[in-house]
Amino acid sequence: MSVNKEVKRITVHTLQEMKNRGEKIAMLTAYDYSMATIVDEAGMDIILVGDSASNVMAGHETTLPITLDQMIYHASAVVRAAKRALVIVDLPFGTYQGNSKEALNSAIRIMKESGAHGVKIEGGVEIAESVSRILTAGIPVMGHLGLTPQSIYKFGTYTVRAKEATEAQKLREDALKLQELGCFGIVLEKIPATLAKEVSESLQIPTIGIGAGQYCDGQVLVIHDMLGINKGFKPRFLRQYANLSDVMSGAIKNYVSDVKAKDFPNESEQY
Ligand code: KIV
Numbered sequence: 001m002s003v004n005k006e007v008k009r010i011t012v013h014t015l016q017e018m019k020n021r022g023e024k025i026a027m028l029t030a031y032d033y034s035m036a037t038i039v040d041e042a043g044m045d046i047i048l049v050g051d052s053a054s055n056v057m058a059g060h061e062t063t064l065p066i067t068l069d070q071m072i073y074h075a076s077a078v079v080r081a082a083k084r085a086l087v088i089v090d091l092p093f094g095t096y097q098g099n100s101k102e103a104l105n106s107a108i109r110i111m112k113e114s115g116a117h118g119v120k121i122e123g124g125v126e127i128a129e130s131v132s133r134i135l136t137a138g139i140p141v142m143g144h145l146g147l148t149p150q151s152i153y154k155f156g157t158y159t160v161r162a163k164e165a166t167e168a169q170k171l172r173e174d175a176l177k178l179q180e181l182g183c184f185g186i187v188l189e190k191i192p193a194t195l196a197k198e199v200s201e202s203l204q205i206p207t208i209g210i211g212a213g214q215y216c217d218g219q220v221l222v223i224h225d226m227l228g229i230n231k232g233f234k235p236r237f238l239r240q241y242a243n244l245s246d247v248m249s250g251a252i253k254n255y256v257s258d259v260k261a262k263d264f265p266n267e268s269e270q271y
Contacts, residue, residue, distance in 0.1 A: 010045050010086040012118065012140045012184035018045070018217070019206040025185075025218025027208050028226070031057050031074040035223060036081035044085045046208075048120065048220060049075040051090040051150070056224040063149045064093045068106055075114035088142055089116045093150040096121060096130050103130035107139050120187065122148035124174025128181060135182045143178035145171050146212065147190035160211070162191045175199050175207075187220060188212040190237070211237030 018025055027046035030036035031053045039047055053074050054066035068091075075089045089110045096103035107119045118140030121127060134141050146161045155161070162168045171191065178186055185206045188196050193213025200207040200216050209216030221238065224230045228243040258264035 007084045009084060012086070015045065015086070015185060015206050015218075016204075019204075025206055025208060027218055027220035029053075029220070029222045029224075030078050030081075033077040033081045036078040039223065040082045040085050045218070046220075047078055047082055047085040047087050049078050049087065049089040049114075049116065050120075050222065051092045052222050054092075056222060056230060062152050063090075064152075066092045068092055068095045068109060072110060072113045075110060075116045079115040086118065087116045088118045088120050088140075089114060091119050091121045096127065100130040100133040103127070104133045104137055107134045107141075108137065111139055118142060118184070120144055122150050124170065125177050128177055131178065131181050131183065141181075141183050142208075143175070143183045143186040144189065145174050145178075145186060145191075146188050149189075158190070160190050160192065162195055168192075168195050171195065172199060172202070175203060179203050179205050185217075188216060211235065 015025055025045050026043070027048055028039055028044050029048045029050040029052055030039045031049060036047055049071065051063040051066050051071065053071070054060045054063045057074070058066065058070075060066070071089060071092050075087065079087050091103070091106055091110070095106035103121075110116055110119055119134065120142040121131060121134075122144040124143075124145060131141050131143070147155070147158065149158075152158065162171045168191075175186055183205060185208060186203070187208050187210065188199065189209075190211035193215060196207065196209055196212035197215035206217035208218040208220050210220045222230075225233055225238050226241050228240045228245050229248075231245045234240070255264065
């Protein structure tokens, strides 16, 4: 991590201090340099280079197809933009489940080749050995529990997880295990707010919610969803802060019609 003298970089310790003093943590995804520059300058605490890039950048139906090389490509661009935010990168599907050595190699590639500050990994006790091995190499790890999109074919649907007592209990145990192993935080995706509250209060490390209610220590959204670039994706948990799809479409249509009408470029726009 290069030292920037003007802006103080958020670290995993900053995040812990924020939880300790009750200050909420803001996290948002970004996948490219231009967007990440805007996100960073807006005061984001964590930029997540999510494997949701598979959906919103590449147009896949799920997060499963994105590769480690592609994640590193996106992450490198985001790292070049982020002067203040902590940059965390998803370990994509198939790069850590095999064994802990493979998980460590994947995490090392992300850190070395992109310059990111940590990794996020989906799952609980079943990936404990991998989490532990990555942490041993000094790489900060963020957990991800609840609706873990890489397991979509096991779940069969993107509906709320851990509503049943058994799954809720496993989530509590997984969260404690991830904390015990040394994770610096945990994303809780699409679980009941009461369960997220209980888990957030029982853990010392911060929880970051998406569709997990107001009691998490921070919140995360996918940037394309909250900016309204993704038309038609409107789950209950999503607050849409802009309607960029319409703004962009209007501008592009105006450009097309100006070109067709021979109105662009005009005399002042040429040499
Ligand atoms: O990939 C992603 O964008 C994520 C967030 C939804 C938490 O994992």
